[in-house]
Amino acid sequence: MTLLNIRNLSLSIHGTPILRDLSVSIAPGEILALTGESGSGKSMTALATMGLLPQGAETTGEIALNGTDLLQLSEPQMCNQRGNTIGMVFQEPMTALNPLQTIGHQVAETLRLRRNGEAPMTPASARDLVRDTLTRVGLPPEKVPLTRFPHELSGGQRQRVVIAMAIIRRPALLIADEPTTALDVTTQAQILDLLRDLVRDFAMGLMMITHDLAVVSQIADRIAVLRKGEIVEQGLTDDVFRQRRHPYTRALFAASRHRAQLCDVPVHEPLLRVQNVSRDYPMKRTGLFQPRPRFRALKDVSFDIRRGERLGLVGESGSGKSTLTRAMLGLDPVSGGQITLDGRLIDVNNPATRRKMQVVFQDPYSSFNPRHRVARLISEPFHLMDDAPTAAARDAAIAEVLTAVDLSPSDGAKYIHAFSGGQRQRIAIARALITRPELILFDEAVSALDVRVRAQILDLIADLSRRYGLSYLFISHDLSVVRGITDRVMVMQAGEIVEQGPTDQVFDAPSHPYTRKLIAAAPRLPAFGDEALSTDRGMT
Numbered sequence: 001m002t003l004l005n006i007r008n009l010s011l012s013i014h015g016t017p018i019l020r021d022l023s024v025s026i027a028p029g030e031i032l033a034l035t036g037e038s039g040s041g042k043s044m045t046a047l048a049t050m051g052l053l054p055q056g057a058e059t060t061g062e063i064a065l066n067g068t069d070l071l072q073l074s075e076p077q078m079c080n081q082r083g084n085t086i087g088m089v090f091q092e093p094m095t096a097l098n099p100l101q102t103i104g105h106q107v108a109e110t111l112r113l114r115r116n117g118e119a120p121m122t123p124a125s126a127r128d129l130v131r132d133t134l135t136r137v138g139l140p141p142e143k144v145p146l147t148r149f150p151h152e153l154s155g156g157q158r159q160r161v162v163i164a165m166a167i168i169r170r171p172a173l174l175i176a177d178e179p180t181t182a183l184d185v186t187t188q189a190q191i192l193d194l195l196r197d198l199v200r201d202f203a204m205g206l207m208m209i210t211h212d213l214a215v216v217s218q219i220a221d222r223i224a225v226l227r228k229g230e231i232v233e234q235g236l237t238d239d240v241f242r243q244r245r246h247p248y249t250r251a252l253f254a255a256s257r258h259r260a261q262l263c264d265v266p267v268h269e270p271l272l273r274v275q276n277v278s279r280d281y282p283m284k285r286t287g288l289f290q291p292r293p294r295f296r297a298l299k300d301v302s303f304d305i306r307r308g309e310r311l312g313l314v315g316e317s318g319s320g321k322s323t324l325t326r327a328m329l330g331l332d333p334v335s336g337g338q339i340t341l342d343g344r345l346i347d348v349n350n351p352a353t354r355r356k357m358q359v360v361f362q363d364p365y366s367s368f369n370p371r372h373r374v375a376r377l378i379s380e381p382f383h384l385m386d387d388a389p390t391a392a393a394r395d396a397a398i399a400e401v402l403t404a405v406d407l408s409p410s411d412g413a414k415y416i417h418a419f420s421g422g423q424r425q426r427i428a429i430a431r432a433l434i435t436r437p438e439l440i441l442f443d444e445a446v447s448a449l450d451v452r453v454r455a456q457i458l459d460l461i462a463d464l465s466r467r468y469g470l471s472y473l474f475i476s477h478d479l480s481v482v483r484g485i486t487d488r489v490m491v492m493q494a495g496e497i498v499e500q501g502p503t504d505q506v507f508d509a510p511s512h513p514y515t516r517k518l519i520a521a522a523p524r525l526p527a528f529g530d531e532a533l534s535t536d537r538g539m540t
Contacts, residue, residue: 003028003205004049004173009061011041011048011229018044019229021061026173026205031196033208033220033237035252037450038421040226042209046175049207050088051078065173083110087166091178093158097150103139103161104130104146110168133168134161137194155317156187163194170202177209181448184316184477189521192219211450213256214480214523217241225249241526251452256525258455259484260462262310267487270304271439271471272328272357277301277337279323279495297323299495300337305439305471312482312503313475314518315492321475324492325443328473329359341439354384358432362444364424368416375412378402378431385435401430404467405460422453426460433464440472446481458485479522483507491515 004026011019019041026032034042047053049063051070063070065085070078082088090096098106104127111126121129131141137160150158159179166174176195180188196219199206208220216223216237223241224234225248233246244250279298298320305311315321326332328339330348339346347353358381361367368377375398382388389397399409405426416424425445432440442461446454462485464470476482482489483503490500491514499512510516 001027003030003066004207005062005064006045006049007062007064009045009048009059009063011044011053011057011059013054013058014056017229019048022226022229022231024224024231024234026207028172028203028205029199031199031206031208031219031221033210033216033223034226035210035213035216035223036226037211037252037452039228041229042211042226043177044229045226046088046177046207046209049173049175050082050086051075083166083171084169085172087169087171087174089159089162089166089174089176089179091181093155093162094150096162097158099150102147102149103134103144103153104141107134107146107161107164107168110165129168130164133164136198137161137164137167138190139164154187156183156190159183159187159191160194163191163198167198167202167204171204173205173207174198175207175209178211179208180210180215181212185479185518185522186316188215189523192523195219212523213252213451214525217525218523225252253525255451255455258451258458260458262462262485262487263466266307267309268307271307271309271342272305273340274301274303274324274328275337275339277324277327277339278335279320279327279332280335296335297495298327298334301495301497302337303490303497303500305473307438307471308465308469309471310465310485310487311471311473312486312489313473313492314477314479314482314489316518317477319492320495321492322443323495325359325441325473325475328441329357351384351386354381355435356437357439357441358435358437359441359443360425360428360432360445362447364421364428365416367428368424370416372415373412374402374414374416374419374427377416378412378427378434380431381435397434401433402427404433404464405430420453421449422457425449425453425457429457429460429464433468436468438469438471440470442472442474442476444476445474447476447478454481461485479507479518480524491518 002025006022006024009019009022022045024032034045036042048059049070059071070081108126108130111121111129130146134141139157139160144157180191183191195206198204210216220237222235223237224231227248233240233249244253277298278296278300280294280296283293283295301324313321323332327334330346330353341353341356378398378401379394382394398412402409402411407426419427446457449457465472474482474485486503488501489503489506490497491512493514499506499510499515506515507519510519
């Protein structure tokens with residue numbers, strides 16, 4: 001029996017072809033993964049199925065759900081399908097949730113809508129169903145009250161709320177668009193287990209959209225590989241993983257296993273020193289006359305980054321990585337201990353600090369002003385320097401860093417929206433290089449990129465480290481990425497460094513239980529070659 005049958009679907013927007021003659025199907029209780037690079041058409045396939053295409057979109061072909069062609073339905077008829085027979089889980093739950101409404105109110109929202117003339121549920125019945133659904137996704141109200149707001153939850157908990165909203169009416173088809181991209185490895189494993197259990201228990205079909213082939217290997221029954229709007233290969237996941245008939249599929253797999261070529265570089269005296277650093281945050285008072293309790297986000301953290309060293313930092317969400325990063329940048333005061341750069345205390349207002357240390361963030365688009373041209377964006381760090389170059393020297397510096405990140409000096413005249421995600425990250429790295437820093441902090445700098453672009457950026461970082469003698473701290477929840485780009489790694493849990501050492505040594509023979517837990521939770525691609533497809537789960 002076929003639940004969803006997409007036949008010969010073609011899509012164009014304002015005359016530009018997006019999808020070309022695409023055909024896939026999903027049976028009840030089956031998980032189909034759509035994978036490919038950014039711009040391959042994965043998300044557009046999902047939006048076409050949901051009837052949420054932008055203005056100017058034209059489609060041909062058929063999207064049949066339980067025998068009904070969704071492309072032939074009117075908007076009121078599609079409104080009856082959304083939520084009722086099709087649910088969708090988006091990539092970033094914080095943008096999908098209303099920050100002004102409690103989670104209980106938002107999960108119950110779809111129950112307040114009348115569908116196909118049905119009588120609305122009573123408040124008591126709706127409340128019971130909301131409680132049952134949140135319990136089903138791992139958020140029992142006795143532990144996570146319905147009165148909480150999205151900002152009071154972790155990233156994994158917010159994703160569970162979005163899943164509860166999508167499944168509360170028990171839809172026949174669930175679409176999940178990159179639902180684990182921003183999650184740490186243990187939370188990712190929990191969400192994947194939850195989705196798999198929901199498919200099995202409710203006999204739903206699941207369309208899983210992801211660029212992470214390791215995630216595909218862990219959850220999908222079948223896979224369809226998209227490239228430029230066309231399916232180049234599809235079939236049972238094990239078969240596609242083993243055979244990889246199409247060159248593009250082979251290229252994706254090679255990029256997924258890619259490790260940057262790190263050359264041996266001289267490692268000298270400490271450049272940055274973190275000594276016994278603690279950071280406390282005030283919490284709500286428990287009573288009117290009670291002292292205000294404090295939460296310790298960092299607990300006596302100490303480590304060095306030496307000149308020329310490539311250091312990694314891993315840990316779950318809430319482990320203290322971001323707090324430590326802000327403290328190192330001088331953006332968040334420490335409660336105890338000290339952080340020195342080249343022997344001087346970190347001071348964000350000190351020109352020497354700003355010149356010697358820069359940062360590259362996860363989402364380059366949100367860190368750029370879209371109204372300014374790239375040349376101005378890249379040269380922004382000059383505005384904070386007392387001896388910044390001007391005129392011809394400034395233009396030469398911009399051209400040099402653009403060339404260093406494999407872009408053209410002429411790109412400085414363009415706006416940021418004219419570039420792809422990988423190119424934007426190159427521009428972010430160029431901005432970090434403009435002051436010739438000695439240390440760069442990469443904060444989840446490749447987590448949102450597809451596998452081939454990610455491999456290119458990692459190679460670029462390794463090459464820049466060699467050419468410019470850079471030290472860097474590479475912060476990521478993706479353990480395979482950290483292993484491929486660092487010489488030494490630190491593992492952080494609950495505000496403490498619980499393990500550190502040479503990268504290969506820590507990953508091959510972890511000594512701390514928490515490190516072993518992280519490595520066990522990370523999905524990996526099965527082994528290839530002449531041997532049979534491996535089914536063990538771990539980390540490459």
